[in-house]
Amino acid sequence: MDLDGGNRRVFNRLGGSSAASPDSSKNQKVCYHWRAGKCSRFPCPFLHRELPHPSGPAAATSNGSGAPKRFADDSGFSGPALRRGPNFNNNHNNSWGRMGANKVVRKTEKVCNYWVQGNCSYGDKCRFLHSWSLGECFTLLNHLDGHQKVVTGIALPAGMDKLYTGSKDETVRAWDTNTGQCMGVINLGGEVGCMISEGPWLFVGIPNVVKAWNTQTNQELSLSGPVGQVYTMVVGNDLLFAGTQDGTILAWKFNAVTNNFEPAASLKGHTLAVVSLVVGANRLYSGSMDHSIKAWSLETLQCLQTLTEHTSVVMSLLCWEQFLLSCSLDQTIKVWVATESGNLEVTYTHKEEHGLLNLRGMPDSESKPVLMCSCNDNSVRLYDLPSFSEKGKIFAKQEIRAIEVGPGGLFFTGDGTGFIVWKWAEAVPKP
Incomplete structure (x- = not known):
């Protein structure tokens, strides 16, 4: 940046x-x-x-009758860590990007280089940011250092007081969520491409293998089969899916008798690496370096549709209510909805000035849906949905490759300097 x-x-x-x-x-x-x-x-x-800011009716639209919908379940979002979402339906939401068009956080959006170095003499009078964020709806709680390269995965296994981070420095670190102290380091001998947790299991994707740890029993497994780097993983229909460098999506199923994960399927169709996966509406969606998105049936594991509207790598996918959201290095976020035939089509396209790397969704302190998207200009944009009104920004010294949602209004961002813990500010009671 x-x-x-x-x-x-x-x-x-x-x-x-x-x-x-x-x-x-x-x-x-x-x-x-x-x-x-x-x-x-x-x-x-x-x-x-x-x-x-403009006043009058135009400025008041963000509080009008077209207010963003509240979540249908815990979060309404589906992703590698929040994968349970309602089915797609045929109800098009025509308010995408229309509400709050003038509600933009306006300030000089550059972090003061002298402030970063600790010697800005202008103090509060400096017109550049003396902060790693822009917006009043969330606060920075802690910055944890330790990794030597970019953080590519953050996971919080269920029922534990530990958080795990994986990095391109070929290590996984365990952190105590109460003290923020690093509890241990695992050297893997390969760059971590992704990391997720499901129940007590922690899955880490590295070149040519998926490492699996049961955080309750300390059982360690190596799932072979991938060719090249494992870039993305997701769990759906009791299957673990992994997107690999050769364009194949591999699936494993846990066998309780053998206490092991056994190969279940190999999904082929992409011509380049699969870098994003998400599960929703009884489907698996995959995004690839070949610029396409494929929809697969979770029951038959057959490809149902190929979407080719993006013009660059499809970096991340997210399910929210009946919609599929995708982001790409082509500087767009596309919102997809199912037609009467069951196929997906674009109902809204949001354009950014930079390539997009990752999408995450969570409710804010008022239980309204917020979309977080990291860009390759070392920032994260936060938007209200479905209006795409800007809610705030997060800045970093390097690209933010990992975003994860935690309990109690917490969320985490990881870049090349470590990872940061954020928390939504408490909602102000209305009189």
């Missing part, structure tokens, strides 16, 4: 006088160079401040 401090003197000016600039409408434009932190004109005929 560009941590351009740019701590130039901020002059308290609102543009030239009417005498200097007869065109009064010109003075209502925000200086492009000031926004970029490099305006050298004094006096400048343009505004050196952001325009105020």
